[in-house]
Amino acid sequence: MTTAQGNGAGAGPLRTRAPGWTDLLRTAEFRPVLAAHLLSLLGVVVSEVALSVLVYGLTGSPFLSALTFALGFLPYLFGGTLLAGIADRHPPRRVLVLCDLLCAACAAVMALPATPVPGLLFLRVVLAAVAPVFAGTRMATLADILGEGELFVLGRSLLRMVSQSAVLIGFGAGGVLLTLVSPRGALLVTVATFLLSATLLRLGTRRRPARAPAREERTSLLRHSLGGARRVLAHRPTRGLLLLFWVPPFFTVAPEALAAPYAAQLGVGSAGLGLLMCAMAVGTIAGELLAGTLLSPASRARIALPLAALTLLPLVAYAAGLGLVTSLLVLVVTGAGSAYTLGVDRWFVDAVPQELRGRAMTLQTAGLMTLQGLGMALAGAVAELFSARAAVAGAGLLGTVCCALLALDVHRTRARTKGCTAPGGRPKGETGRDRHVTGR
Known part of the structure; x- marks a missing residue:
């Protein structure tokens, strides 16, 4: 990801340029990760709109309709603390694909006419509990794909920008979609986006081993x-x-x-x-x-x-x-x-x-x-x-x-602790941050 700017026949050190957006998009594994991110986000936003309309239509309750949005926040604490170990104990690609498949299954059950309102709210909680595990695993994998330098910074920034754009587009698209199909029909669109995301991650990224040492799997x-x-x-x-x-x-x-x-x-x-x-x-x-x-x-x-x-x-x-x-x-x-x-x-x-x-x-x-x-x-x-x-x-x-x-x-x-130990108790130089892994 660097270009040398020569200044004579070997006279002086090579200078490098900082990586840019084009370098990021040239990274083969990053492209399916970006596309999967956009698809799953659009699916989540459409499901939120559709589920809110569906619950209000079934109950006539503004409180329960608003609760479908609130339930998108509350389980994050549960999933992000009690389930966080999944992100390190298993191969990351497997975790990402299974999370997408689980979300697709939840959305499919939501779309069934027989699913009652308590079942819809419970499945909304499951989706929200899975979300931090998926997001954390994806971000950690991003460092494996892009390395731990500036490409990672740009990659993470681009995913955030896509998130903001997807919310803007998704709410509008969800509203338009609901003029064409029923709320349960819109949930089937969510099923499709999760399945496409799982397919892209499975076929577009390579298998990597679990990050946690084998001894930690016994806990x-x-x-x-x-x-x-x-x-x-x-x-x-x-x-x-x-x-x-x-x-x-x-x-x-x-x-x-x-x-x-x-x-x-x-x-x-x-x-x-x-x-x-x-x-x-x-x-x-x-x-x-x-x-x-x-x-x-x-x-x-x-x-x-x-x-x-x-x-x-x-x-x-x-x-x-x-x-x-x-x-x-x-x-x-x-x-x-x-x-x-x-x-x-x-x-x-x-x-x-x-x-x-x-x-x-x-x-x-x-x-x-x-x-x-x-x-x-x-x-x-x-x-x-x-x-x-x-x-x-x-x-x-x-x-x-x-x-x-x-x-x-x-x-x-930061001024006091430069050169001190990282959270694992080892010198910071041993964390592997100096290795540049392109993931190509």
Whole structure:
């Protein structure tokens, strides 16, 4: 992935260029992973829309309809802690394919006319419990395919951008689809997307052995999962990086959670609501795309902590009583701040030993989704007492203080612990992060 820029006949060291998006897309195994990611995401979003409509149609209950969305967050904590060991105990391709097949089976049962509402909600919980195991395994496998350097950072960034785009497209596509077929018919589309994803992963990626040492297979899954989480969280540098992934999104969900009441306050109708729901995702995609294209790896690392500290600050402007256009600009700028993750991604994969990587990535996903769910609930509670505008501005102010303190702590910890041990108790140089594995 490097090009030498000659400066004479062997005079001086070779200079290398940072890998870019084209290098990423040339990696043979990454392309099916990217396509599978898009398919499974679209399937999940369509299923959420279809299931919400189906449950409301069967019960007439707004609460149960909303619960189908909430159940997409709550089981992440269970799956990401108690089941995390699956990501390291078994060959990763097998885990990914079986997760997709299990999700396809759940969606197929949901589509059956005989499945009652409690069964639909239970299957929704199963889907959500499987999701962090799948996501953590996929992210750990990404480091095997792309190596542990800048290609991994770009690959992970691209998957995040695809996630944001899939949500925007998926909700629209789900709405259109439901004008053509019944909710149970739309769930069959979800079955197809999961099956296609499983096929791409099975045929497009190669088999790799389990990451965990053989001796750990003799321990129970629960002990293996919780033991990995303890090792990751007990290591202060890694714990700080996890919090950098978790804390900013805990606050940034406030505008999304309160978009409907805020749009009502502005009097902008459903069109304005749709723009408010999309603006931050647009900013996120633009920020990561520009950072990955225009900035060098060193520059992305330098801005990571300042950007993490300030990414929520624009939301404080909600206190000034913004109109629709200025609110949209604030949300786009706030979303663009998520580009800080390109720097943190590299630090995180460097900090975690290979045999812990699946569990660490699963724990990261579980914490992220759980805290976003809690953040939405907390934003709603604050808005009940004050207003949507005040709740968003408060999230911006309190979030900025928390993120600034966290960024300062990570900076000090990184400065103190360079050359210290990784979560597995071994010198950081033994984690295998210096090996460049292209996975071609």
